[in-house]
Amino acid sequence: MDALYTHSGSTITDATRRPHVVIVGAGFGGLNAAKALKNAPVDVTIIDRNNHHLFQPLLYQVATAVLSPADISAPIRHILHKQKNTKVVLAEVTGIDRERQLVWLDDRSVPYDYLIVATGASHSYFGNDQWAPFAPGLKSITDATALRRKILLAFEEAEQETDPDRQRSLLTFILIGAGPTGVEMAGAIAELAHAALASDFRNIDPKAARIILVEALPRILPAFDEKLAKKAQDGLHQLGVEVRTSSAVQDVNAYGVVIAGQQIEAGTVIWTAGVSASAAGKWLGAEQDRAGRARVDQYLNLPGYSNIFIIGDTSSTTQDGKPIPGIAPAAMQGGIYAASVISDRVTGKLNSQPFRYHSRGNLATVGRSYGIADLGKVKFSGFLAWIFWIVAHVFFLIGFRNRFLVLFQSAWGYVTFQRNARLITHDYSAVASARPRERELQPS
Amino acid sequence: MDALYTHSGSTITDATRRPHVVIVGAGFGGLNAAKALKNAPVDVTIIDRNNHHLFQPLLYQVATAVLSPADISAPIRHILHKQKNTKVVLAEVTGIDRERQLVWLDDRSVPYDYLIVATGASHSYFGNDQWAPFAPGLKSITDATALRRKILLAFEEAEQETDPDRQRSLLTFILIGAGPTGVEMAGAIAELAHAALASDFRNIDPKAARIILVEALPRILPAFDEKLAKKAQDGLHQLGVEVRTSSAVQDVNAYGVVIAGQQIEAGTVIWTAGVSASAAGKWLGAEQDRAGRARVDQYLNLPGYSNIFIIGDTSSTTQDGKPIPGIAPAAMQGGIYAASVISDRVTGKLNSQPFRYHSRGNLATVGRSYGIADLGKVKFSGFLAWIFWIVAHVFFLIGFRNRFLVLFQSAWGYVTFQRNARLITHDYSAVASARPRERELQPS
Numbered sequence: 050m051d052a053l054y055t056h057s058g059s060t061i062t063d064a065t066r067r068p069h070v071v072i073v074g075a076g077f078g079g080l081n082a083a084k085a086l087k088n089a090p091v092d093v094t095i096i097d098r099n100n101h102h103l104f105q106p107l108l109y110q111v112a113t114a115v116l117s118p119a120d121i122s123a124p125i126r127h128i129l130h131k132q133k134n135t136k137v138v139l140a141e142v143t144g145i146d147r148e149r150q151l152v153w154l155d156d157r158s159v160p161y162d163y164l165i166v167a168t169g170a171s172h173s174y175f176g177n178d179q180w181a182p183f184a185p186g187l188k189s190i191t192d193a194t195a196l197r198r199k200i201l202l203a204f205e206e207a208e209q210e211t212d213p214d215r216q217r218s219l220l221t222f223i224l225i226g227a228g229p230t231g232v233e234m235a236g237a238i239a240e241l242a243h244a245a246l247a248s249d250f251r252n253i254d255p256k257a258a259r260i261i262l263v264e265a266l267p268r269i270l271p272a273f274d275e276k277l278a279k280k281a282q283d284g285l286h287q288l289g290v291e292v293r294t295s296s297a298v299q300d301v302n303a304y305g306v307v308i309a310g311q312q313i314e315a316g317t318v319i320w321t322a323g324v325s326a327s328a329a330g331k332w333l334g335a336e337q338d339r340a341g342r343a344r345v346d347q348y349l350n351l352p353g354y355s356n357i358f359i360i361g362d363t364s365s366t367t368q369d370g371k372p373i374p375g376i377a378p379a380a381m382q383g384g385i386y387a388a389s390v391i392s393d394r395v396t397g398k399l400n401s402q403p404f405r406y407h408s409r410g411n412l413a414t415v416g417r418s419y420g421i422a423d424l425g426k427v428k429f430s431g432f433l434a435w436i437f438w439i440v441a442h443v444f445f446l447i448g449f450r451n452r453f454l455v456l457f458q459s460a461w462g463y464v465t466f467q468r469n470a471r472l473i474t475h476d477y478s479a480v481a482s483a484r485p486r487e488r489e490l491q492p493s
Numbered sequence: 494m495d496a497l498y499t500h501s502g503s504t505i506t507d508a509t510r511r512p513h514v515v516i517v518g519a520g521f522g523g524l525n526a527a528k529a530l531k532n533a534p535v536d537v538t539i540i541d542r543n544n545h546h547l548f549q550p551l552l553y554q555v556a557t558a559v560l561s562p563a564d565i566s567a568p569i570r571h572i573l574h575k576q577k578n579t580k581v582v583l584a585e586v587t588g589i590d591r592e593r594q595l596v597w598l599d600d601r602s603v604p605y606d607y608l609i610v611a612t613g614a615s616h617s618y619f620g621n622d623q624w625a626p627f628a629p630g631l632k633s634i635t636d637a638t639a640l641r642r643k644i645l646l647a648f649e650e651a652e653q654e655t656d657p658d659r660q661r662s663l664l665t666f667i668l669i670g671a672g673p674t675g676v677e678m679a680g681a682i683a684e685l686a687h688a689a690l691a692s693d694f695r696n697i698d699p700k701a702a703r704i705i706l707v708e709a710l711p712r713i714l715p716a717f718d719e720k721l722a723k724k725a726q727d728g729l730h731q732l733g734v735e736v737r738t739s740s741a742v743q744d745v746n747a748y749g750v751v752i753a754g755q756q757i758e759a760g761t762v763i764w765t766a767g768v769s770a771s772a773a774g775k776w777l778g779a780e781q782d783r784a785g786r787a788r789v790d791q792y793l794n795l796p797g798y799s800n801i802f803i804i805g806d807t808s809s810t811t812q813d814g815k816p817i818p819g820i821a822p823a824a825m826q827g828g829i830y831a832a833s834v835i836s837d838r839v840t841g842k843l844n845s846q847p848f849r850y851h852s853r854g855n856l857a858t859v860g861r862s863y864g865i866a867d868l869g870k871v872k873f874s875g876f877l878a879w880i881f882w883i884v885a886h887v888f889f890l891i892g893f894r895n896r897f898l899v900l901f902q903s904a905w906g907y908v909t910f911q912r913n914a915r916l917i918t919h920d921y922s923a924v925a926s927a928r929p930r931e932r933e934l935q936p937s
Contacts (some may be wrong), residue, residue, distance in 0.1 A: 119559035124915040126693040139649045205583045249570040471568040
């Protein structure tokens with residue numbers, strides 16, 4: 050700590066070299082850390098394997114053909130283009146040398162004085178990785194467009210299918226995990242089938258599609274107040290979603306899902322359950338929790354390394370005995386905190402305030418006009434909560450242009466029930482063949 | 494002809510079975526044929542390998558990150574969802590049996606009474622298919638997003654490149670073929686580099702990017718009036734595009750293009766030259782022209798088969814000694830004509846009017862505020878022509894929603910110079926590795 054302080058302190062007098070802050074990951078945490086360092090006497094390098102920041106909370110709307118990928122993405126370079134002390138590097142990080150203070154890329158290394166690790170999380174199949182090919186998750190644009198393709202193709206294949214059992218299975222969609230993503234996605238698929246596609250087919254009735262939301266716990270939305278969760282469940286029922294709580298998934302295979310020893314045939318299974326942290330914890334040799342999150346101290350530091358911060362879904366820490374949730378606001382607050390600690394250090398101040406997460410509450414939507422808002426003391430549901438969700442999310446979006454468009458598109462979708470982005474790209478036979486089937490020669 | 498007429502005539506009296514019209518391809522030709530058959534006493538099946546109709550004239554705007562794929566696509570099913578006599582089939586056609594009147598799909602066959610073949614065209618490398626991997630063309634959404642990825646990655650790689658020669662080559666973009674697509678694409682890339690990306694990088698100056706438009710003929714835009722083409726060329730110069738006419742390409746390789754024995758190093762080469770018709774001509778055993786287009790008679794029929802129509806870019810025919818151009822209006826008019834002939838036949842009328850193409854003139858844009866319009870007698874250029882182009886194209890778009898969005902996005906892009914869809918999806922290393930390079934270990 051002292052050594053480090055002297056080190057970074059000394060660099061202030063050294064005009065030729067300012068402390069170098071490297072941020073790995075341009076999600077909510079990393080991006081907000083970079084922005085908070087705008088006026089600090091440091092050079093910032095932010096590294097991401099994608100060229101765009103992704104607004105993950107709306108990713109399910111891409112998977113259900115409401116929005117286009119570009120509507121919820123913004124080029125990282127452009128977000129930071131006015132920030133002269135900041136460089137954006139498009140590259141994949143392969144490791145970190147915490148002793149030599151180097152971040153390894155595939156073909157070179159980047160030295161750092163301060164490191165902020167904000168590499169997020171991916172899905173976890175709780176030790177059943179063999180389920181992955183049958184139950185894809187939703188973390189990236191590529192995940193979302195692949196899922197969109199699979200969902201839209203299920204209807205296309207059902208339209209051409211002659212075997213009624215096979216047709217029924219193609220029109221069955223199972224979501225595993227009833228957190229906000231599972232709930233919002235289930236509602237969106239129900240509306241896609243029951244409204245947007247309703248009159249587009251000749252051999253099938255999309256309204257007959259089954260959407261099943263499976264949850265191992267006795268209730269949905271465990272992070273929410275129980276009454277609100279109940280309201281959300283009623284809303285799902287009204288949209289025609291079957292909710293099955295206290296239903297642990299025993300197996301996921303090419304034909305569907307096994308619950309309580311019974312196979313439910315489904316052409317599309319979507320994993321909206323567990324997340325596991327990125328490999329950053331391993332890179333840093335950090336102690337990890339069950340989900341692979343690196344344990345950090347109350348300063349969000351890797352214990353023993355006060356120049357290494359691990360924030361957002363990549364790290365795990367408790368506050369007042371409760372774990373800090375893996376949601377965007379927590380990541381953003383963590384990024385801003387880490388930036389302020391670094392700014393204080395390099396300007397000679399010593400910040401000893403530990404990180405405090407301030408919850409802004411939980412929001413979720415159920416379909417196109419019903420939401421629930423759990424703001425701690427204030428709890429409400431219905432249309433007002435849905436409007437609140439739209440506004441809160443849309444104005445979160447980085448870049449006014451996208452905000453405006455997304456607001457317009459949501460409004461348009463609300464009025465018309467239509468979906469803009471019903472686009473099946475790439476070779477559909479590849480996806481089709483991922484589903485087992487025999488098709489006999491049939492007349493048109 | 495008689496046999497056929499009796500055949501289709503007889504089906505009218507047979508209430509249980511109406512003549513079956515199969516349309517292959519849902520581009521401008523096929524889609525307009527289907528719509529024109531809305532009230533005809535026939536059953537229509539339209540088959541396309543994509544689920545969406547693509548507005549190809551704006552495809553270059555997807556490749557240059559102005560628009561998202563969904564902005565220029567509309568689900569075929571939804572366009573036709575109110576048309577009860579029409580079925581949409583998502584499938585790849587593998588062949589046609591003109592004697593047994595069957596269209597073959599990969600796993601079954603579809604019988605037809607009347608067949609409209611509208612399968613469009615793809616690019617032709619004039620017998621140099623080995624150039625294809627180095628100079629991709631632009632015909633599908635997948636082409637466009639791949640090209641967008643390659644163009645955006647060229648800047649990203651240049652930013653990280655330390656070798657100045659290599660950097661210069663990464664910032665060089667060569668377009669081969671100065672038809673409307675080449676001209677519009679060159680202008681769009683110039684503006685992307687010189688305006689949209691101008692301030693986003695630290696190690697490179699995107700304004701230094703070279704955009705070279707190569708044309709073998711002595712002039713650009715051969716389909717346009719010479720004066721207008723000259724004005725377009727001046728417009729390109731003002732945007733910083735180098736135009737090289739009378740420059741035949743001798744070779745395209747991993748390092749760029751060879752013209753007049755001289756290699757021009759370029760990280761990105763785009764093929765905007767020749768087109769070749771789809772395989773439909775082969776399927777039908779038709780006589781084909783050099784570009785693979787099936788020769789049709791003045792009724793757009795495959796000679797000897799008055800129940801088989803070949804329209805749009807797939808076919809070739811002359812009018813008043815001049816070939817009918819391979820552009821959207823010609824395809825649309827052909828589709829509407831074929832539909833009217835079929836309607837007349839099945840309702841007992843005999844239509845003996847040959848097809849007449851009515852030219853609506855030619856339009857092209859040069860960058861974001863300059864256009865040329867060649868309407869035959871009336872010819873004009875400049876801002877007015879650009880507005881004319883926007884309106885003509887945008888209101889062509891199927892589906893008001895997309896129209897509105899595209900208009901909004903064009904306007905927005907015009908005001909801000911910004912690009913919404915600067916999205917690099919999928920594994921970028923794959924694309925990067927398509928470019929030869931050595932990279933040494935370098936400090937950030």
